[in-house]
Amino acid sequence: xxxxxxxxxxxxxxxxxxxxxxxxxxxxxxxxxxxxxxxxxxxxxxxxxxxxxxxxxxxxxxxxxxxxxxxxxxxxxxxxxxxxxxxxxxxxxxxxxxxxxxxxxxxxxxxxxxxxxxxxxxxxxxxxxxxxxxxxxxxxxxxxxxxxxxxxxxxxxxxxxxxxxxxxxxxxxxxxxxxxxxxxxxxxxxxxxxxxxxxxxxxxxxxxxxxxxxxxxxxxxxxxxxxxxxxxxxxxxxxxxxxxxxxxxxxxxxxxxxxxxxxxxxxxxxxxxxxxxxxxxxxxxxxxxxxxxxxxxxxxxxxxxxxxxxxxxxxxxxxxxxxxxxxxxxxxxxxxxxxxxxxxxxxxxxxxxxxxxxxxxxxxxxxxxxxxxxxxxxxxxxxxxxxxxxxxxxxxxxxxxxxxxxxxxxxxxxxxxxxxxxxxxxxxxxxxxxxxxxxxxxxxxxxxxxxxxxxxxxxxxxxxxxxxxxxxxxxxxxxxxxxxxxxxxxxxxxxxxxxxxxxxxxxxxxxxxxxxxxxxxxxxxxxxxxxxxxxxxxxxxxxxxxxxxxxxxxxxxxx
Numbered sequence: 001x002x003x004x005x006x007x008x009x010x011x012x013x014x015x016x017x018x019x020x021x022x023x024x025x026x027x028x029x030x031x032x033x034x035x036x037x038x039x040x041x042x043x044x045x046x047x048x049x050x051x052x053x054x055x056x057x058x059x060x061x062x063x064x065x066x067x068x069x070x071x072x073x074x075x076x077x078x079x080x081x082x083x084x085x086x087x088x089x090x091x092x093x094x095x096x097x098x099x100x101x102x103x104x105x106x107x108x109x110x111x112x113x114x115x116x117x118x119x120x121x122x123x124x125x126x127x128x129x130x131x132x133x134x135x136x137x138x139x140x141x142x143x144x145x146x147x148x149x150x151x152x153x154x155x156x157x158x159x160x161x162x163x164x165x166x167x168x169x170x171x172x173x174x175x176x177x178x179x180x181x182x183x184x185x186x187x188x189x190x191x192x193x194x195x196x197x198x199x200x201x202x203x204x205x206x207x208x209x210x211x212x213x214x215x216x217x218x219x220x221x222x223x224x225x226x227x228x229x230x231x232x233x234x235x236x237x238x239x240x241x242x243x244x245x246x247x248x249x250x251x252x253x254x255x256x257x258x259x260x261x262x263x264x265x266x267x268x269x270x271x272x273x274x275x276x277x278x279x280x281x282x283x284x285x286x287x288x289x290x291x292x293x294x295x296x297x298x299x300x301x302x303x304x305x306x307x308x309x310x311x312x313x314x315x316x317x318x319x320x321x322x323x324x325x326x327x328x329x330x331x332x333x334x335x336x337x338x339x340x341x342x343x344x345x346x347x348x349x350x351x352x353x354x355x356x357x358x359x360x361x362x363x364x365x366x367x368x369x370x371x372x373x374x375x376x377x378x379x380x381x382x383x384x385x386x387x388x389x390x391x392x393x394x395x396x397x398x399x400x401x402x403x404x405x406x407x408x409x410x411x412x413x414x415x416x417x418x419x420x421x422x423x424x425x426x427x428x429x430x431x432x433x434x435x436x437x438x439x440x441x442x443x444x445x446x447x448x449x450x451x452x453x454x455x456x457x458x459x460x461x462x463x464x465x466x467x468x469x470x471x472x473x474x475x476x477x478x479x480x481x482x483x484x485x486x487x488x489x490x491x492x493x494x495x496x497x498x499x500x501x502x503x504x505x506x507x508x509x510x511x512x513x514x515x516x517x518x519x520x521x522x523x524x525x526x527x528x529x530x531x532x533x534x535x536x537x538x539x540x541x542x543x544x545x546x547x548x549x550x551x552x553x554x555x556x557x558x559x
Contacts, residue, residue, distance in 0.1 A: 042103030130196025141304035192228030296418030
């Protein structure tokens with residue numbers, strides 16, 4: 001018997017729900033006496049208490065059946081998930097995004113007595129090689145952005161990330177893996193979403209039953225990826241397991257054709273319809289160039305190692321074709337940008353055929369990206385790029401605009417109404433961590449002197465943003481604060497900054513009007529204080545110990 005149990009993230013996206021972005025996913029599949037866990041996704045929106053339905057169903061006066069709900073504290077929820085993860089036989093990861101791999105160091109707790117993935121006490125983990133390497137970069141990037149802001153809700157360390165990654169067994173596309181002491185086998189096939197992204201085919205040799213497990217897939221060819229093979233290999237499976245797709249919330253209302261009165265399909269055209277890729281890219285490039293030509297800067301928030309590659313190839317090709325490098329600069333900022341790009345260059349066999357053909361014809365490496373100035377921090381970007389005095393198009397990690405270089409540049413570019421912010425993916429429009437928001441509210445209430453302000457202006461077609469700080473001080477020491485025109489917000493929005501912007505644009509489109517010239521959004525702004533006293537002494541001691549350990553290692557290698 002086949003049993004499919006969604007652990008979290010499987011709720012259907014509905015226009016009335018709060019979040020626009022889809023949620024991270026994890027699904028338990030039980031078949032032929034084997035327990036297979038598909039993905040361990042996790043992001044900031046998951047750090048909240050969980051509302052679940054109980055088994056005690058009740059009937060109201062008209063006979064409708066309802067299930068009471070209860071709230072499960074986050075720590076209790078995490079403990080239950082860890083217990084489930086520890087009992088599975090196999091974990092399979094579908095891609096390198098937080099939706100698939102974000103919870104691996106948080107929920108996967110291997111037996112400390114085993115140091116390899118072959119231990120019978122520890123579930124096997126299977127993923128493609130790019131998912132392993134690029135997923136590691138994604139987890140590093142998430143940890144780096146949170147740590148720099150002093151956020152403590154991640155609950156895992158870099159060592160835990162390395163430990164989990166080291167236990168992954170890598171597979172190639174179409175490589176079949178047989179599960180020990182079972183008739184079942186697993187095969188990864190290209191999904192076409194990100195480099196190394198895959199869907200899984202579960203087969204039994206006993207009766208050739210085929211089960212396709214595909215949380216996401218993409219059927220079109222892109223600059224760096226060939227289309228997914230689901231339409232070829234997954235045309236007639238016995239069972240097809242996927243997830244509710246597409247955006248929710250206000251963005252879903254724009255795409256929906258459901259009559260809200262009768263809740264039935266009436267053939268009413270959607271307020272917004274999907275457009276062809278070339279038209280989308282044309283609008284995207286036109287928005288960038290119009291901003292640069294008026295001497296403005298363009299900020300494009302991106303993920304760490306997934307869709308960023310497609311954007312880099314698109315923009316680098318445009319810069320080369322029109323010879324823009326002298327007049328305008330193109331930059332990419334991420335804590336591990338150089339390492340991510342180096343890993344990506346080694347993975348051409350997992351990318352589109354056209355990139356491999358370019359490399360084989362000795363026309364140069366397709367990911368050389370000579371027009372892109374790669375920076376590891378906002379400070380390096382300011383020194384190397386902004387110092388040139390040219391308008392800049394910058395791709396910055398931190399797609400939700402709540403942390404990382406993208407948030408720093410958002411605040412930096414706020415003063416100029418000629419600057420623009422381009423949101424390229426609805427996945428950035430998620431929810432904030434409830435744990436971190438509770439911390440912010442608690443610390444904000446402690447402050448006896450609150451003098452801060454940031455206002456937001458979003459104009460045009462939802463692309464331009466202007467945050468104007470009134471020049472007041474925030475005296476809260478080493479505390480993250482949420483700022484607005486009226487001061488520190490004691491009850492900040494549960495939506496990320498990017499989600500607030502996208503929601504404002506969606507509301508304007510639904511109401512058939514232009515966006516307001518000014519909208520207000522709250523931004524999480526870290527207030528960093530220099531180390532002093534005991535904290536400074538411990539930090540310097542750790543640095544010195546690390547330096548001595550590195551020197552001792554070099555001396556041993558020299559001998």
